Every structure is written in structure tokens, then in C-alpha cells.
Amino acid sequence: MQSGTPTPSVPASQPYTIASPPHQSSSLQSPPLPPLPPSEGVPSGAPASYTPFPSTETRHQLSHDTLPPPVPASPPSINRQQSLAETLKELQEQAAFVPRSSVVRTAAANVPIAVSTVVEPEVGVEESVSELYIAGLTARELFVRLPESDDVSLLLEKYLRPEHRPARDLSGEWRGKTLNELIATHNWRGVARYSYDAVTQSPPEQTAYILSHWLLRFQALVRLRLFQPLAVELASVTSLLPPSSCFGPVELSEPSEADIPLFHPAVPFELHVLVASLPSLQGQQSRSVELVTMLIRCCKEALWAAKKESKEADQRIWTSRVERLGVLLAGLFAEVKASPSASSLLSSATSPSSAVLSALCRLGISAGEMTSLDRSLSAMPAEDPAKARRRIQILRDVADGKYVEAEVELRRLVDEDADDVEARTNLAVVLLYLARVEEATTHLISLLSTHPHIAYNSPTILFNLCTLFEISTEHATAKKVGLLRDAARYGAQGIERGCFKLK
Template identity: 30%
Template sequence: MADYLSQETTTLDGDGDSEPMFTSPSMASVYIEPDVPNPFLIDDDEDDSEEEAGGVTPTRTESVAPPTDEVPLAPTSPNLLGSPLQSPINRNKDVPPPPQSDSDEEDAPELYLPGLCIPTMFLPIPNTDPLTTLLNKYIHPIDKRPVRDLNGEWQRTDFHTLVMTNSWRALARMARDRIVTSDPEDLTLILGLWYLRLSSLARLRLFNQTTAECTNLFSLLNAIEPASTRQWLFDRVLPFELEVMQARLKYWTGDHMAYLDALYALLHKCRVRSRRAKGEAAAVAMWKERGARVCLIIASQLMEMKDFAAAARLLEPLCEQEGVQSPALRSGIARIYLQSGNLGMAAHHFTIVSADADTPAAVRDMNTALMAAAEGDWVQASEVLQAGVLAEDPENYVAVNNLCVALLSQGKLKEGIAVMEKALKASPERVVAEPFLFNLSTLYELRSATAIENKRNLLIEVAKWSGGTFLVVQLDLSDASTA
């Protein structure tokens, strides 16, 4: 249990926020270091002959260290090292709009794909989840169980409310219902709804169903003839996020090397398309943005595979790119070095961040706390978090989580529990996430006299705010009863 507390907070992909926690400096064994591709933002003079022939792009075949214990590099989900990684600039910045071309409508082929809208493309969503199972098992009488919507009713609620309340089941059902009633000629709307459907299923951790429906979608799209029409659809209409989702399928099947290959293929596509768009500023900016995000996802996967050296080599050149000065990116690289146990390189990058006048005070304080924690100075770490980060922003729940770890490392269980319970009470919809719950549950178990009752109350509170599902083993009261 204590090992998890030393890892980083992670979330799903695609897509709630997650933040870094303290990490234990430990060196991972890397048997074969793979060649790392040049980061996307470093332009080169490669010939455009690298463009995909028939939609096939080069893949990465070098070997990396085999996966060991999961150490996710988190974002959203995203301050930099907190599940998928974020852009190296500012997570709140405007994403470049898709380029507009006056000739798009003139060049557009006639496409009518009713197969995208047929109900048999979709599978029924299960009307139960592990959280409901725990409620039925441990919460009695029945009236104490929070009312949870497992049917996915969405007609009485607006889209914004569904997103803010984590109602992924309702969003998935809404997307399906709108797809089957849409005009097959409105491909932009339909494919956008498909992405909403698949990402919502992934949020529900229904990975097998997500894989099946995504496979149905791309099987239909890849069957479009002639090839020129299919290529036009993939280049002009298909959301890039759907291509990333398709690559993610390999991760869910446990084939991490194939996942890296698919990501490298997407990175190659971004670079080629950016070069082809020379002279079109909006198009170049869009493809550079996409390429940078893919680059960060690759670094996240390398971190999970314990290949810290490759992740750092991939990201470090981005810091030297003209016009890309990101304290968040460089801080993230420093935290990779902390994770690998290379305190010297971590301190080097933290020093550069501190010397940057544009670095926010909260980032400086967080870096100071992380470095102190890596050196074993938990007292300084907790003092910096309390007097610095949390004094300026009491709702910085990354700092709250890190402060809990620092207090636990000093043996201050009662104080750590109080800090986390206060955060849960103040903003339950934001802090209900697997790492937070695992840490709080662990603290309850360490104070075993009240563990069962406290975890029962935590289970009820989580059920009020969790519209989806997640790994709920940390809320299983059978663990507390044997602690």
C-alpha cells in the first residue's frame, strides 16, 4: 500500500485531470535503450517522400525494456506529469483552429455512409458496475445507498451538466441515440459523436466494448472506395482524436510495443502533414499542436514502461525549440529524472525553471517540495506546500495530495487524513479519483480502529459523485476488516 503512495497520480485518457505526486527515487533497469525519434517541434529538411504510401507509415521496431510495475506519467487529466500528457505550452491555451480552405467544398467527393448510423454498430452498455456491487454488498439498509443513474438517461439534462457530473454512461447513450438519427451525409457531426461515444465508454472502463465499436467504425471507413475518396475522408473529415483512440486499442490489449508503433506512425503523419502545409499558418500550427501532444503521449508510455532515459531524451529537445518556453514542460522533465533517481539532472532542470522570470510561484514551490521529498526532507516539503502552494491556492488538490504523502512520511496520520477529508468535503467532484481514494483508504487502514466505518462513509460519498466507474479495490471493506 505504501508503494502506491510514492507513485504519481494518474487518470484515464483520455480525459479527467490528474496530477503528479511524490515519487521514490529508484533506478529502473533498462536493458536495451531504444532510439528516440526527434521531437516533432524540431523541424528538419526531410524530403516529402516520407509521406505515407497507401496509408502505411514507418513503425518503430527497436526494443525497449519490458514493462514492470506501472508508473504512469499523468496529465487532464492534465498538468504536465500528472495521465495523458498535455501540451508543452499552457493547458488552458487555445488550440489552433482547423484550417479553412475555399476549395474544400469544391474538391469534396460525394460520400453517403449510412452504415455509420445503423444501430448494429453499437453494443448495449451494462447497467451495473463494480461500485454498485460494493454498495449492495456493504451498505445497509438500502435507503443509505445513494441513488445512481445506471440507465444513462440524458434527455432531461444538458450536455454541460452531463460532463461536469461525470455522467459518462448518459453521454455514451446520448451519442449513440443522436448518431442513429443523424443524416448520413453529415459526416462531421457523426464522426464527432462517434468520438464522444468511444471516449465515454473508455471513461467507464468498458475497454472491450470500446475496442469492438472502434473496430466496427474503422472497418467501415477503411472499406470506402475508391482509395482517393477514403484518403480525402481521413485527411479532411476524420477527427484526429479518433485516430489516437484507434492507437489506444493496442494499449488496452496489453501490447505496449504495438501501441508505441502506432503512436510513432501518428507522429510521422503529423510531421509530414505539417511540411506539406507550408505557407498555411493555421494548418502548420494545427499539425504541430497535434504532433506535440502525440510526442507527450509517447513519453507517458515510455515512463510507464520504466524507460525513463528514453522519455527524457524525447522531451528535452523541445525545451530548446524557438518560441517554446514552458516551465511546465521543463518541470515535467525534471520529475522524470526524479522518478529515475537522477537527482542531479532533476536539480539542473529545476534551477533553470526557478531562474525563469515567467515561472509562476506555485510551480517554483511545487518543484522545491518535490526536490525536498526526493532528498528525504519531508518536513521541508510539507512546509513549502502549506506556506507556499496551498496558502496561495487552497483548491490546488495536487498539492493537497502531495501534502498528505509528506505528512504520512512523518508519521502524522491524523493530520494527513484531516487534509484529505477537507479536500473531499470542499470539492468532491474534483478529487474523486483512484489515486486520491487509494491514499485516503490507506490512511484509514493504518488507523485500523476506525477503518471500516470510515471506508464505508467514503464509499457512500464516492457513489454520490462518481458518474462512471474505476478500479474500486481500494474501497472494498473486506480489506479494512483484515487490516
Template identity: 30%
Template sequence: MFTSSPTVYIEPEVPDPFLIDDSDDSDEESAEVTPTESQHVLAQVPLVPVAAPSSPNPFGSPLQSQNRNKDVPPPPLQSDSDEEDAPELYVPGLCIPTMFLPIPNTDPLTTLLNKYIHPPDKRPVRDLTGEWQRTDFHTLVMSNRWRALARMARDRIVTSDPEDLTLILGLWYLRLSSLARLRLFNQTTAECTNLFSLINAIEPPATRAWLYERVLPFELEVMHARLKYWTGDHMAYLDALYALLHKCKTRSRRAKGEPTAVAMWKERGARICLILASQLMEMKDYAAAAKLLEPLCEQGDGVTSPAMRSALARIYLQSGNLARAAHHIAAVAADASTPPPMKEMNAALLAAAEGDWEQASELLRAGVLEENPDNYTAVNNMCVALLSQGKLKEGIEVMEKALKASPQSVVIAEPFLFNLSTLYELRSATAIENKRNLLVEVAKWSGDGLKTTCLKMPTT
């Protein structure tokens, strides 16, 4: 019998679900960004958003933060003659505030917190306002604050000089890629459509062609192709990607005699091939994906790319062609330039595909994690190997240790969270309590844009 009435938690009033992008109290001095700083900003944003599978891959993609210092050929410098030949181009419509939509100031993670974490004071404080003026760009990127980055890009665009097209289009890419990271795909599609409708209306056609060739960031063209994926038209998406691949090949041949330009277009072509292979794998066309990547294993003068061979081997593993996978894994192992952890990871994946889970876990433990305990891809794969051996308790301990050691790196990795949630469900009757604790950690460290289904906590 109750001696007192049970505690009732009253939720606060739900706020307006949209940000107001026109703020009058922003700090103008802190909002100043020079063109040089903006170009540096754009270089740190992931170039191409890649499609995630419908359910997390147990051997998922790398879990560490992306290498922002990746060695990419720089774009060729424009000569004085290029500047003299530049047509007069003034497109003020690129800076009109009505080109943008308001950003929702709530997300699925907040919904989960409101449903599962009580009392409210146990919920981590999360900033969904999009305020960016008092934080430096590096901090915003490293903390996955894509909402603030999208707001920053919009604020900078509407206050920019319309004649500075290079800066404006670079900021447009930052805006759209940040929206995509927030998984606001409908909004990304709408704003990207607005942008390209304006660009494609530029007259005369020669001026428009010059803009595409000389000014428009290639990443924006990739983003524009991506719209077809978000609308569910995957065949049209493949057609758009193949058109971009054809452009890379054509521009590379046309730039013959300019080593920097040739290297740049070849690198872009290789990235398009990887995006195509990813899409083909999602469509279960493993043979086409492998055929596309086979030529990329040899990169000029017979030089082998271990990373590309490893990626190709994993496609063969996923398709069940163990013989071809073993062939490429053996080639990588025989290459003296291949880092030892890559060799051990490949061997572990092959052992797992052959059903030798004990050998796979030993290769990951001794060959990768002893030297590099921060390799969270290996930690994730170790969890899968232990789960397949029925060692649930040990798998949970391995993953929780990684979570405590570097929560900011781990909680943004959806395959990791999916596997840990699965282990909780299989191991204990108190799984819901463990997943609540995991939700709190994710809310503290993950920032914006996490696909919350990986936590396996229904919202309804």
C-alpha cells in the first residue's frame, strides 16, 4: 500500500520546433571570417556523404574520426590569362535569405531522452540552438555540431559580397553537407535544388559553362547527384555518378601536360568510383562493384594500392567469393609497403568469413589491438568475433572499455552502438537499464546527426 503519492514528472513545454535564422543579437565581430579562413574551413568538412546501409554492418566502416590531413592533390592555380578571360558574373540571388529553410531545433536523440531518461535533470544538456559565434570552427567540427555549422554557413552567405563567388559557393557546400549530416535530407534536397536552379538559369550558356569549369566546387556537383539517392531513384543516381566519372576522365585527358590538374582529376575519379561501388554493394550487385574497383588496384607504373586491394577483398568477402578475396589479401600481405595492422585486419576478416572465429579474435587481439588499442574498427570486429563464439560477457567488457577510454570517438560510430546494444539484449535481463546508460553517454558526446535506430530503443 502506498504511503505517499507517486512522483509525477511533468514535461516542460515543447519549444518551437524551428530555429529562427534571422538573429538580431549576433556578435558581428565574432562573425567575421576571412576568405582564407573559409577555404581552410571547407577543407576540413567531409567531401562526400556516403550512403549507410539499412542496418549497421557488423564489420562496419572505420570508427575513428576522419583524417582531415588526407594527402589530396591541390587544385591547379589559375593563371593570369584565366583571370583575364573570366566573364562578368554577378549572381546576387545566391545570397538571398529566402534560398534557405529554417532548421528544426529538435532531433530523434532528444525524443529518446525525453521518453527514457527520468527525472529530467538526469538528461545531458544538449545545445540545439545552432549558436556558433562564440565557438571556433575546429571545435564545431570535432564535436559534430552540424546544426551550428549549417547556421554559420547560412549567416556568412547572406552577408557576403555577391561578387565573391568562390567563397559563396564554398559556403554553400558547407551548408548542404552539414544539413546532410543532420539527416535533414528533404531540406538538403530543397536548398540544393534552389541553388542549381539559379546556377542553371545563368545566361549566356558560355558564362554558365565557365562557372561550372572554373568556380563551382566539384563536391557540390557530387551533392547534386546525391539528391536522386535521397528521392529513392537509385538507377538515376548511378547515371548521375557515371556522368561525373566521365567528366573526370575527360578533364584528366584535356589537362595532359599539367601534372597537378591530371592528379586532381584522377583523384576525383577514384573517389567517384568508390561511391559507385558503395551504391552497387547496397544494391547487392557485388560483381559490378568488384569489376569497377579492379582497375584501381594498379595505379600507374605497376604500383599497387594496398588500401584499394583491401577494399576490393572485402567486397569479395561480402559476396561469398572467398577465393578472389584470399587472392587480394595475399597480394596485400606480400607488399612490403603495407602497414602490419592492415595485414592482420585482412587476415582476421578472411578467418571470420571461413568461420574460424577464434582465429579471427586472436589476430585482432595480438596483431592490431596490442599495438593500437585505439583502433575502434578492430574493437568492433573483435566484438563480432566474440559474439560468434558465445563470449557475450567478454564482448561487452571489450566494448565498454573502449567506450570509457574514448567516448567522443566511439559514440559517433553507429555499428559499434548497434553491436553493444545487441550484446546487452542477449546478455542480461537488465538490458533496458544498460541501454539507458548508453543513451546518456551518446547524448553527452555524439553531437548532431546520429542515426538513433542503432541504439535499438523504439520511439513509440
């Protein structure tokens, strides 16, 4: 079986959407601006801070904490060689996985993976981990053959004659490209095949290296929204791992339950988070709420054990993990319309970090609770390298209808960093709210030329631009088909048909 011949969702903030895109992430992770009235799925008379949610039909294609593939501010650099751990961390900040450094071994000779061969492990919890041999992790039978078509292919077949359809490389062939180049060009099928080759051609005793590339494979499948293959492959891999109470019920014979660790030190923590997050990717938020809650409980037990043994480094690690999982859980609560529970959970933090405060602010905007929003906003540090406080203040201005003030601040962000795609996308939305439709359209189109690999692979940008076409011209369908054709030239892998608003 050649998993690497796939032809047709890593889960960081995301630009605002003009309305509710068909593939929308948690309101805590990606704060949208108020939708345009009237808009599909938006109740008449909804408050300005109303946040629409995807329909049941599209919910099955949802990812979290993340979760559609968010748009990074700029593509990963391809002029330097990143370690695999750095690459995973960048992807994890855009997806559902808690970042963790990994020990990466030398790649197999016939898989010239462009990563560093030595990465410092996470201090504390993992520092004494030695390589653990797990039989079967390199077996080709663990991989699922990916579908040979996708939504973009189907739309091309419907709207364009064969001679007008751009060539799309959906083979996953990556030879001649580095991992950084594959990620920068959003070639997720290439990343999936890349990981397949790395896993299957690695010496089986290099477990940490193999698991790190399995994680990379899973990240690619999330970007491609191939959640069913992801579920099958993830179940196959976790079934081979050492017993852990975090992976669900364990049948006991020998040893006793007390001998089964909460977390096996050789198993990347991201796998636990992915197992808990997977149901939400498939539209089963309630199940993910249960699994994430269980995972938080296990992390707290590990934290208490570290405190008991006075291991300060471990305490910091587990405290960070509990906090990040709390934000993830709050996002799930928001998705199932349990905003009070989400607010109570986030407010329970004794010393909330910027991430928690930012999540509280976004929740306040989503729920229209301006008092709690202002309280959380005032608690955020004034000096923030990530500019989170400024971005939240822009949301606050938009919620108050202060579009001119929002435009001024967004232009400042763009002037400071022309590669800030999020700010540039949000500026186009604010221009629309100011009834400057032509300027908003031109502004978004400029992104297609300055940042094509990002813009043509962004569900948010594509959806917003198609909405602007519908508003501004009688020839919207032709323009949307043209956008589809151009996006296909840049891959458009993992983009669902609803982003082009074509039936």
C-alpha cells in the first residue's frame, strides 16, 4: 500500500471573516468580526458581537484550537534549516496540539529530510527519557490510502472544461523539496508522503524520531481535513504504544492498575491531546469535552506529584499543559453554546497568562459581554510582542461600531509589518463595514499577489473575497470560478467547496 500516493486541516490566530465561513474554528481561537446582516445562518437582529457557528452539515469538517488550518502571519522561512521539533511547534501553534520539543534522531540515509539531527528535549518531565523500542511503528499496514480527489477537484470538473483546468499535483511527491518548502507552499500531501517515507524507512529502534514524524503526518491530515483516515491511523499507532490511562480504558491482567502511568515518558504529549481533540474534528464536541476533561485531570495529578516531589521544572511544564488544555476545553464549551461554563473555566485561573486573558476577551466578544471583556483586556500586558492586546482592542472597537478607529489601528499594524496577513485581511473587513467595498476587494486581491501561497490556501480569505464578489458585481460566479482556477494552481489542498460559495 502506498500511502504516499495520496491525491485528493498544524490547529495562532486567524483573520476575521465577513460572514460565517463553512469551515470555522473555535470562537476563542479565531475571533471573527460581526457578520454582515443579512447573512446565511445569522439570525435577524443578532447583536453586533454575534458569532455564527457552522451548520451541522459543515460541522463534520471542523477542527479545533485551531482548527481550520489557520493562516500564519507569514510563511515559514525556507532559507534556513529548521529542526523537526521547531517545525512541529510552529504547526502545533496553529492546530489542536500542545507544543512539545522532541528528540529527533538521524534520518534514514535514503530519506534526505532537511532537519537538524539533534534537538534539546523538554527540560524536566522528559529529560531522563531513553529511546524506547516499540515494535511495529514503521509498518506500512498502519497507513491508510488517501482519497484521490478533493472538493477543489470536483469544483474544477463542474465549472471548467478539461483544457481550462490547471494542473494540480496531488501525488504527494516531495523529492527535490525540503520540509520547509512543503510547509511554506501548503503542500500537505507532500508533507504526508514525506512523513510516510521517513517512518517506513527509519530503523525501528529510533522510536522518538518515528513518533515525531507520525505527528507530522497527523498534522498534514488535519490540514487536509481527512479526519477518517486520521482516526484510523491514530488508532493504529496508539494501539502499539505503552499502556496509559490517558488513552482510555486499559484491560488489566498484570500488572495492577496502580502500575500503569498516567503518561508514559516515551509518548509525545501531543498524541494525548490529539486523541482527545479528534472527536471535535469529526463534529462530536461533547465527546471531546469528556476526553479533554479527563486529560486535564490526569495532568493535574501529574502536577500534584511534581509538587510533592519538589520538581520545579516539572511543575512549570504541567502547569502550562493544564492551562493550555483549559483554553482548549473552553473553546469546546463555546462551540456547544455553553459560554457561561467557558467563562467560569477561564476565570478560575489564579494567575492567568496572556493566552487565557486573550481567550477570555474573545469569549466576551462572542457572547456580547463587554464588561467582562474590558476587565480581561485591562489585565493584559501593555507591552506584548505578539500584539495580542492591540488586536483584541481592535475587536472591541468593531463591536462598538468604531470602524474608523479600528481601521487606523489595523493600518498601523500593516505599516509595522507588511507580512501581517491577519491584519491585512481584517483591514479589508473593516473597510467593508465602512461601505468601501471596492477598496476592500482591491485590498484582498492584493494579498493574492503578495502572499499567494498563503492567500490562495486560506479558507477565510477565499470566503471573504467571494462574498465581496457577490456584493459588488453581477458577474460574481465568473469571478469566483476564476478565483477557484487560480487557487488550484497554488494547490488549495484542504480547502472545502463552501469557501468558494459555489454549489
